Amino acid sequence: MGLARGILAAAFAVIAVPAILLSGCSNAVPGTPVAEPxxxxxxxxxxxxxxxxxMQDKFSNDPDLKPFKLIxxxxxxxxxxxxxxxxxxxxxxxxxAKHDVLLRITADHDNFMWETDPGAFNFAVDEGPAPGKADDPTYLKAVDGWTYVVTKSGKTRCQLTEDFVECEIQFSPVKYIDGQRVSGIRFVPSGSYKWEGGTLEGASFTKLDYGTYRTMSWTINATIDGTEFVHTNGNGIFVNTDGVHTS
Structure with a gap:
């Protein structure tokens, strides 16, 4: 299949975490709360x-691992x-298919290092690279457990966590549910959703082109007709300015 097992024999990475060291002295006032060490x-x-x-950064950016589309x-x-x-x-x-991989980790507050046993990712070689282009889907990195996206038209903005997808949608015509105007939905991996009002503010949104994306446990299929969010358990929802439906 063009990729020897030896390439995936083992993996490791080191993360450097910036640290700020402060030193000095002060005259503490008796009874003043002191921060825990x-x-x-x-x-x-x-x-x-x-x-x-x-790990996800390595899977998404390492030339040898990227074709396998591991999440x-x-x-x-x-x-x-x-x-x-x-x-x-x-x-x-x-x-x-889901596989559990054993890790050995060394960590302090400034650096994190992980490694696996040789052959830990042979299951990926056995299954083979994902069909299609090596750069499709595109991986969107979550920040502090959140991913923010906006559609190419700019008419739908969504925020995603492991636990839900929440979208603000410019419905046309304006949508009312039980006499109340709604502006979006909240979808959970179990397959259910509820209507919501309000707007999504205060975040930096990544603009989607038409194509397939992955972030955390979600696959995003962005098309000219609308946007679909599918959880790894198979449950999903399709949204556009006309409405929504589960998939």
Whole structure:
């Protein structure tokens, strides 16, 4: 298939986290609350979040891994000793199969490093590269667990987390539900949605061209007719200025 197993024999990455060191002295006033000291090592939640982002960046940008369209859906980390952690990453292939990958993690507040055993990603080689162009779909990096997108027409803006998709839509004609004007929807992975009012403000939105995108556990299919959001469990919703329907 043009790619030897050895290329995916093992993977590792190092993340450098900027740190600011402050020094000085002060005359504390008795009874004044004092901030708790910084923990000696990062929390398991912090480690898991950093490693998930690092792994997805590697899958999306490494020339050898990019054609396989791997998606990291979840990372769990536990502290084994000191700044050493053990982890499990759940990786979704382009065919929809999920695989758990064991991780060895070293972390402090400034750097995070992860590595896998040789052959950890052989399942990707066995399945083969995803059909289509190597640069399609485009991966959208979530920031602090959020992704913000706006359609090419500019008439639909959406924010996504692992738990929901929320869209503000310029319905034409204006849409009323039970006598109340609505301006969007909130869709959850279970397959249900509800109508909402209001607007999405205060975020920087990535403008979508027509094509396929992935972010966190979602695939976004942007077309001239509208935009579809599909969760990895298969449930999805299609939205445009005419209305919405689940898929």
């Amino acid at each position: 910084r923990p000696a090592v990062p929390t398991t939640e912090e480690v898991a979040s950093q490693i998930k982002t690092s 990291v859906t979840h990372v769990t980390a536990i502290n084994s000793t000191g700044n050493e952690y053990k982890g499990i990453a759940t990786v979704l292939t382009h065919a929809g």
